[in-house]
Amino acid sequence: MAGRMPLLPARLGVSAARSSPRASSSSSSLTAPCALRQQHQHRRPYSSQPSPRNDKVKFWPFIAVIGLGTLGYMGLVNRRKDMPQKLDAPVGELPAPAKSTPTFSPSDVTVVFVLGGPGAGKGTQCSKLVQEHGFTHLSAGDLLRAEQERPGSQFGELIKSYIKDGLIVPMEVTIQLLENAMTETLQKTGSTKGRFLIDGFPRKMDQAVKFEESVCPAKMILFFDCPEEVMESRLLERGKTSGRSDDNAESIRKRFHTFIETSMPVVDYFEKEGKVVKLDATPTPDQVFVKTQQALKDKLGANF
Ligand code: C5P
Ligand code: MG
Numbered sequence: 001m002a003g004r005m006p007l008l009p010a011r012l013g014v015s016a017a018r019s020s021p022r023a024s025s026s027s028s029s030l031t032a033p034c035a036l037r038q039q040h041q042h043r044r045p046y047s048s049q050p051s052p053r054n055d056k057v058k059f060w061p062f063i064a065v066i067g068l069g070t071l072g073y074m075g076l077v078n079r080r081k082d083m084p085q086k087l088d089a090p091v092g093e094l095p096a097p098a099k100s101t102p103t104f105s106p107s108d109v110t111v112v113f114v115l116g117g118p119g120a121g122k123g124t125q126c127s128k129l130v131q132e133h134g135f136t137h138l139s140a141g142d143l144l145r146a147e148q149e150r151p152g153s154q155f156g157e158l159i160k161s162y163i164k165d166g167l168i169v170p171m172e173v174t175i176q177l178l179e180n181a182m183t184e185t186l187q188k189t190g191s192t193k194g195r196f197l198i199d200g201f202p203r204k205m206d207q208a209v210k211f212e213e214s215v216c217p218a219k220m221i222l223f224f225d226c227p228e229e230v231m232e233s234r235l236l237e238r239g240k241t242s243g244r245s246d247d248n249a250e251s252i253r254k255r256f257h258t259f260i261e262t263s264m265p266v267v268d269y270f271e272k273e274g275k276v277v278k279l280d281a282t283p284t285p286d287q288v289f290v291k292t293q294q295a296l297k298d299k300l301g302a303n304f
Helices: 007-031 034-042 052-080 122-133 140-149 156-164 171-189 205-214 228-242 249-272 285-300
Strands: 109-116 136-139 194-199 220-225 276-280
Touching (some): 109 249, 122 220, 122 285, 136 140, 136 171, 140 156, 140 171, 171 205, 205 249, 220 285, 249 276
Parallel strands (some): 136 194, 220 276
């Protein structure tokens, strides 16, 4: 998409250039033969000075076309500014155009962001909440891995390299996957109402802002706090059987770095909005679950 953009001013330039001979030939045919005589009177073959009145008239169309073209191009650039870099997806695939009103109303749809470092136990707590309280669990990492494996996905290679290096995949891809999954869930249930645990998202400020702006604002954030040593040993243990390309010592180190540098500012941001509940994620899953349920009750009400 970015590669196509420069064509626009070039096209405008071509049409402006094309319009000039037409404009001048039509104006000359309209003025003949009387005006031709006048031109001959004003422009003598030996004179180096053009007629100032005629030149002014001929330049106006150029100025108007260039001015309008520039304004149009600037408008287009502004509209496309925050669209994804890799936007050659077929229609209906990833990603959707930027929009400023959320797809889902928070009065219909409850969104709980579930955050914490890699290996903090986000997925484990989400599974329990699904079992006991009927939430829909959407893990951003799982959706990205599924998209990576989907035959024909144009984002497969990109996702693979980001995940291996513990980096955050460009937000447009992840947000579109989440929105698609939410839409699919609601379509299946035939209802406009839904309760979603969005696990491992947002991991970067741009994801947080864009998701709340274009998909749905979150009601609260569950943050599972866990020391790195504990998370590291859990991930290495999981790596024995998970088959994940990032459950190894080198990728884990990179993921911790991304978590501190890129993801913690998101938690700080939501904390200032009073939406975060921090929970100690070092005890056993069942012990953490007791606290998790209490946190949801406190923030969303007894019938969360
Ligand atoms: O949450 P999980 O550990 O499954 O995420 C695995 C990887 O997926 C992350 O390290 C990151 O590369 C990618 N990811 C992402 N953006 C998210 C969630 C996950 O880029 N919001
Ligand atoms: Mg997970």
